[in-house]
Each structure stands twice: as C-alpha cells, then as structure tokens.
Amino acid sequence: MRIVLSGAAGFIGSHLCDRLLAEGHDIVGLDNFITGSKENIAHLAANPHFRLIEHDVSKTIEVSGKVDAVMHFASPASPNPDSPYGYPQLPIQTLKAGALGTHNLLGVAKASGARFLLASTSEIYGDPLEHPQKETYWGHVDPVGPRSVYDEAKRFAEAMTMAYYRYHNLDTKIIRIFNTYGPRMRLDDGRVVPNFIGQALRGEPLTVYGDGSQTRSFCYVDDLVDGIYRLLFSNEHDPVNIGNPAEISIREFAERISAMFQPPSPITVHIERRGSGDPQRRQPDITRAQTVLGWSPKVPLDEGLARTVRYFQTKIPKQRS
Amino acid sequence: MRIVLSGAAGFIGSHLCDRLLAEGHDIVGLDNFITGSKENIAHLAANPHFRLIEHDVSKTIEVSGKVDAVMHFASPASPNPDSPYGYPQLPIQTLKAGALGTHNLLGVAKASGARFLLASTSEIYGDPLEHPQKETYWGHVDPVGPRSVYDEAKRFAEAMTMAYYRYHNLDTKIIRIFNTYGPRMRLDDGRVVPNFIGQALRGEPLTVYGDGSQTRSFCYVDDLVDGIYRLLFSNEHDPVNIGNPAEISIREFAERISAMFQPPSPITVHIERRGSGDPQRRQPDITRAQTVLGWSPKVPLDEGLARTVRYFQTKIPKQRS
Numbered sequence: 001m002r003i004v005l006s007g008a009a010g011f012i013g014s015h016l017c018d019r020l021l022a023e024g025h026d027i028v029g030l031d032n033f034i035t036g037s038k039e040n041i042a043h044l045a046a047n048p049h050f051r052l053i054e055h056d057v058s059k060t061i062e063v064s065g066k067v068d069a070v071m072h073f074a075s076p077a078s079p080n081p082d083s084p085y086g087y088p089q090l091p092i093q094t095l096k097a098g099a100l101g102t103h104n105l106l107g108v109a110k111a112s113g114a115r116f117l118l119a120s121t122s123e124i125y126g127d128p129l130e131h132p133q134k135e136t137y138w139g140h141v142d143p144v145g146p147r148s149v150y151d152e153a154k155r156f157a158e159a160m161t162m163a164y165y166r167y168h169n170l171d172t173k174i175i176r177i178f179n180t181y182g183p184r185m186r187l188d189d190g191r192v193v194p195n196f197i198g199q200a201l202r203g204e205p206l207t208v209y210g211d212g213s214q215t216r217s218f219c220y221v222d223d224l225v226d227g228i229y230r231l232l233f234s235n236e237h238d239p240v241n242i243g244n245p246a247e248i249s250i251r252e253f254a255e256r257i258s259a260m261f262q263p264p265s266p267i268t269v270h271i272e273r274r275g276s277g278d279p280q281r282r283q284p285d286i287t288r289a290q291t292v293l294g295w296s297p298k299v300p301l302d303e304g305l306a307r308t309v310r311y312f313q314t315k316i317p318k319q320r321s
Numbered sequence: 322m323r324i325v326l327s328g329a330a331g332f333i334g335s336h337l338c339d340r341l342l343a344e345g346h347d348i349v350g351l352d353n354f355i356t357g358s359k360e361n362i363a364h365l366a367a368n369p370h371f372r373l374i375e376h377d378v379s380k381t382i383e384v385s386g387k388v389d390a391v392m393h394f395a396s397p398a399s400p401n402p403d404s405p406y407g408y409p410q411l412p413i414q415t416l417k418a419g420a421l422g423t424h425n426l427l428g429v430a431k432a433s434g435a436r437f438l439l440a441s442t443s444e445i446y447g448d449p450l451e452h453p454q455k456e457t458y459w460g461h462v463d464p465v466g467p468r469s470v471y472d473e474a475k476r477f478a479e480a481m482t483m484a485y486y487r488y489h490n491l492d493t494k495i496i497r498i499f500n501t502y503g504p505r506m507r508l509d510d511g512r513v514v515p516n517f518i519g520q521a522l523r524g525e526p527l528t529v530y531g532d533g534s535q536t537r538s539f540c541y542v543d544d545l546v547d548g549i550y551r552l553l554f555s556n557e558h559d560p561v562n563i564g565n566p567a568e569i570s571i572r573e574f575a576e577r578i579s580a581m582f583q584p585p586s587p588i589t590v591h592i593e594r595r596g597s598g599d600p601q602r603r604q605p606d607i608t609r610a611q612t613v614l615g616w617s618p619k620v621p622l623d624e625g626l627a628r629t630v631r632y633f634q635t636k637i638p639k640q641r642s
Contacts, residue, residue: 091484091487091488092481092484092485092488092489095424095477095480095481095484096424098477099420099421099424099477099481100420100421100424103416103417103420103421124464126459138447138461138462138463138464139462139464140459141459141460141476142459143445143459143460143476143479143480144479144480144483144495144559144560146487148476148479148480148483149480149481149484151480152473152476152477152479152480153477153480155462155464155469155473155476155477156416156419156420156473156474156476156477158464158465158469158473159416159464159465159469159470159472159473159474160413160416160420160470162465162469163412163413163416163470164413166412166467167412167413168413174465238465239465
C-alpha cells in the first residue's frame with residue numbers, strides 16, 4: 001500500500017514508519033518538525049520506499065499519485081507546560097493540527113478513496129470519573145481549561161472522522177492511544193519516562209510530583225505500533241483503545257527505574273502536583289482491542305524500560321551505567 | 322463600532338443586526354444562506370450602515386477597513402435529523418463552521434485588534450448530569466455520537482477562542498446560548514416552538530415525543546440579544562450562560578400553546594423519544610450573567626409566544642386564529 005503518514009518524524013510516527021516499511025509498504029511522510037525530529041527518520045533517508053515532505057498539516061496539501069491509506073499522527077502531545085515541545089507552549093498549532101489537519105487529511109483520503117486512521121488519545125477522557133476507561137465512556141474534559149487545546153482538538157478530530165465515515169462512506173478508523181514510552185521520545189518533552197530516565201542518567205534524584213499515588217499505565221511503543229497496524233487492516237470504525245492496562249503508581253514507577261541503576265537514584269517528592277488538570281488516574285479497558293483486533297501488549301515493563309534506557313544512554317554523556 | 326457578524330441572516334443573527342444598528346453601529350454581515358434566510362434581513366437592504374457579504378466562514382476572508390468587533394454566529398443549530406436545516410443533515414458544514422469558521426474569524430479579529438465574541442451553546446453540556454448547568458460544569462458529550470458534529474465543533478470553538486485570549490491576548494468573549502425562540506425561526510427547522518405553533522396554525526394536533534416530562538427552558542430572542550449586547554461591552558472572558566431558567570415540561574409547553582388557539586389544538590403523545598441523544602433536561606444557571614452583566618430575562622413566556630405566533634401567522638395561510 002502507499003500510505004500518507006503525518007507526524008512521520010515523531011516518536012510514534014517514526015516507529016510506525018519502520019513497521020510499515022518492514023511490511024512492504026511505501027510511505028509519504030509529512031512533518032513540520034515543530035515537535036518531530038529529523039534524527040528519528042535519518043536512517044530512512046536512503047530508503048526508496050520512504051519519502052518525506054516538510055509540511056504543516058494545518059495547511060492544505062495535494063498528494064500526487066494513488067494513495068491507499070492516510071494516517072494522521074501529527075500533533076504536539078506532551079502536556080508539560082515547561083517543555084518547548086509541550087502543547088501548552090504550542091496551543092494554536094495543537095488546535096490547528098487536530099482540526100484543520102484532520103480536515104485536510106480526510107480530504108486527501110476522500111480524494112483517493114483511501115482508508116483513514118486517526119491517532120486520537122486517552123486525553124479525550126480527560127480526568128475520568130470511570131476506571132478503567134471503556135471506549136463507550138464519554139469523558140470528563142474542561143472545554144476552556146488549559147489542556148483543552150489538545151483534548152478538544154482530538155475530540156473534534158474524532159467527531160469529524162466519524163462524520164466522514166457516516167456521511168461520505170469513508171473507511172475510517174480511530175485509535176485512542178494511552179501512555180506510551182520507548183526509544184525516540186524527546187528527553188526534554190517533559191513526560192515522566194524521559195524525565196526519570198534522564199535524571200537517573202545524569203545522576204540526579206528522580207522527582208515525583210504529588211504524593212506519588214497517582215497511577216499511570218505504560219505501553220511500550222512496539223506494542224502500540226502493532227495495535228495500530230492491526231487496526232489499519234481491520235473493519236473497525238468505532239474508536240479502539242490501545243494501551244497497557246497494567247497500572248503502576250508514579251512512586252513505584254520511579255523506584256523501578258531507580259533500581260535499574262547502580263547505585264540506585266534517590267527519589268524526591270514534591271507534594272504540589274504539577275500542571276493543572278493532570279489526571280489522577282487513567283487506565284485503558286482493552287477488551288475491544290483484544291476482541292476485534294486480537295491484540296494485547298506483549299513487552300513487559302522492565303524489558304521496555306531497559307530498551308528505552310539503552311536508547312537514552314546514547315543521548316546523554318555517559319556519567320553512570 | 323464597525324462589527325463583522327457571521328450568520329447575520331440567521332434567526333439570532335438577524336435580531337442581533339437590528340439591535341446593533343439601533344445602537345448606532347455599522348455591520349458587515351456574513352452569511353452563506355445554508356440555514357440563514359434572505360427574508361430575515363430584507364428590511365436592512367437599504368440601510369447604509371448594513372452590508373451583507375455572501376460568504377462561507379469556513380473559507381478564509383479578509384475584511385477591508387477597520388474592524389472593532391467580530392461576532393461568530395454562523396452555524397446550523399437545529400438538532401432535528403428530519404429538517405433540511407438540522408445539523409444532522411449538514412454535518413460537515415457544521416463541523417467546519419465551528420472549527421474552520423472560528424479560526425478564520427479569530428484571524429480577522431487578530432488582524433484588526435478587534436474584540437471577538439463566540440456564540441457557543443448549551444449543547445456543549447451535552448446530556449448533563451448536573452442541574453441547573455453552571456459555566457463551571459464540564460459537560461457530558463459523546464465525542465463520536467450523532468450530535469457530536471455540533472457539540473464537539475462548539476467545544477472546539479470555545480477551546481480555540483480561549484487560546485487566542487490566553488496566548489494572543491485577544492479580547493474574547495464566549496456566550497453559551499440556551500434554547501431561544503421568537504420570530505424568524507424557520508417553521509421547518511424541526512425545533513419544538515415552530516413545530517407546535519405550525520401544527521396549531523395548520524389545525525393539526527401538537528405532537529409530543531416521549532412522555533412529555535422532559536423539560537426545556539425557553540428564552541425569548543430579545544432577552545438573549547440583550548445579554549449578547551451586554552457581554553460584548555463587558556470585560557468578561559470566561560463563558561457566560563444566557564438563557565431563561567424557568568423550566569417547563571414539553572407536555573405543559575404544548576398545553577400553553579394549544580390554549581392560545583380557539584378551539585384549543587389536541588395534543589398527541591408519541592412515546593418514542595425523537596432523535597438520539599436528545600437531552601432529558603437542560604436549564605441554565607444564570608448567576609454569572611446576573612452578577613457580571615446585570616442581565617436577567619424580562620419577557621414572560623406567554624408574551625413571547627404571542628409575538629411568535631403573530632409572526633408565524635404571516636407565514637402560514639390563515640386557517641384559524
């Protein structure tokens with residue numbers, strides 16, 4: 001298949017490129033590099049099946065030639081207000097990637113009669129009042145809160161995708177991605193995995209915000225990509241959660257990472273929770289993914305973390321091992 | 322002030338034109354007439370302070386000359402799937418009016434340093450779990466349900482408006498409009514007020530869907546327009562509900578309209594509720610409007626209905642009075 005993939009140079013997008021190329025597909029990648037990184041796709045430069053167009057998806061684009069699938073993965077995605085790559089620093093770009101970007105790429109898919117896959121997010125559940133979150137849960141999002149630039153953009157993107165399915169008979173799919181980690185995350189994107197590993201590698205204490213009892217569920221990126229790939233070739237049109245339901249408290253997570261280093265990194269606790277609207281808990285119900293895609297996560301946390309640490313070790317001057 | 326007003330030929334937009342012109346302002350009205358009506362603004366054709374540009378707000382526009390305020394009132398707004406003017410029949414246009422339209426008009430405001438007022442809606446509360454709805458309630462909306470083309474477009478529009486306020490320092494305002502009625506509604510837009518009055522004027526029974534216990538709160542359009550006008554000249558940036566908190570069941574409402582005719586119209590009850598996602602109850606908490614705008618509704622329901630019936634009598638061949 002010939003696949004248009006936006007956000008091809010991003011953390012998830014670049015892993016998706018590797019998998020799609022390995023499966024024999026051709027990729028037209030789009031990225032404007034405001035959060036994506038040229039380094040993530042440098043190894044594909046000479047691949048004749050990969051072509052990169054530097055393009056902002058919020059502006060219209062026509063892709064020449066036949067297109068079989070369009071996958072929209074372009075968006076800032078870190079909620080951290082202190083990171084230059086967090087969506088609070090890129091609010092208008094985030095809103096535009098979600099709404100105008102989705103509209104433009106649905107147009108590309110419609111013009112070619114191609115299937116369309118939207119990368120949505122567990123953030124559409126907001127600060128959820130139900131645990132774990134099923135796809136039928138409507139979510140709990142503040143439309144005018146500081147995180148709404150991302151959450152509402154993705155909710156809008158889902159609504160528009162479903163409208164193209166219902167009214168233009170486009171073959172659309174929606175994946176709701178929960179916390180994912182792995183190589184090619186940005187060390188400074190402000191999310192907890194690169195934060196902790198970066199601190200440990202620099203010999204600094206791991207900083208836990210809040211009392212550490214808030215939980216997360218971490219999915220290794222290869223597992224996620226496998227779920228995306230299965231969804232792309234499925235007949236599902238309703239949203240599907242992909243994530244790892246294994247819940248872990250941030251405190252315990254810090255301890256697991258600390259224990260990977262010798263000597264173990266100390267952990268410091270900052271009682272004040274960081275970032276307004278940071279959810280206390282979020283965990284996918286993956287019954288649908290298991291049932292309709294035959295998917296479940298395979299990579300254990302310790303193995304995924306070990307691979308991720310090895311990646312970050314190449315990025316940080318080696319101070320300890 | 323010189324005011325750009327989208328949706329100028331709509332039900333609410335055209336009443337807003339009358340008020341703004343009466344207050345001495347100049348209007349550049351925009352409308353693409355997919356739900357607006359030329360008849361609603363025919364009386365303004367010779368007014369030198371009013372200019373109409375036939376334009377779809379989902380396409381970019383540059384307005385020449387100084388602009389002091391931009392007001393975005395363009396959108397299909399009836400949830401009725403059977404009406405040609407309902408947003409279920411105009412799903413893509415509705416999504417685009419909310420997202421692309423808001424983006425374009427925020428751009429017009431930003432280019433001129435003009436204030437911006439977004440017409441949002443009580444629909445952002447969805448099928449609410451809290452009564453009455455305060456502005457701080459986050460709502461209960463299905464992002465992929467059939468009504469999401471309107472609800473999520475408006476939630477997105479709010480998020481984008483707040484982002485322009487927070488990050489571009491634009492002077493923005495957001496009004497959340499609850500059920501409004503009055504002259505210039507479309508007889509066939511499928512909403513309950515024109516439905517009931519049209520049926521009564523044609524000598525047909527008034528049809529109540531569901532058991533009739535579901536409630537609505539109806540605000541007369543002149544009251545709404547007064548709230549909009551006050552908000553435009555306020556320093557409020559957070560959303561403000563404007564609506565009439567007086568709650569009435571659909572059954573009782575049908576009886577009130579029936580009683581305005583001689584002989585009274587019979588009422589027939591269709592047990593099946595019409596339209597998926599039709600909320601059981603919605604009622605504004607208007608404490609903020611009272612406090613920050615000094616606004617409350619003034620027109621009693623019977624008086625507003627009498628004015629509305631007189632308007633519809635001019636539209637329907639007189640069969641009874």
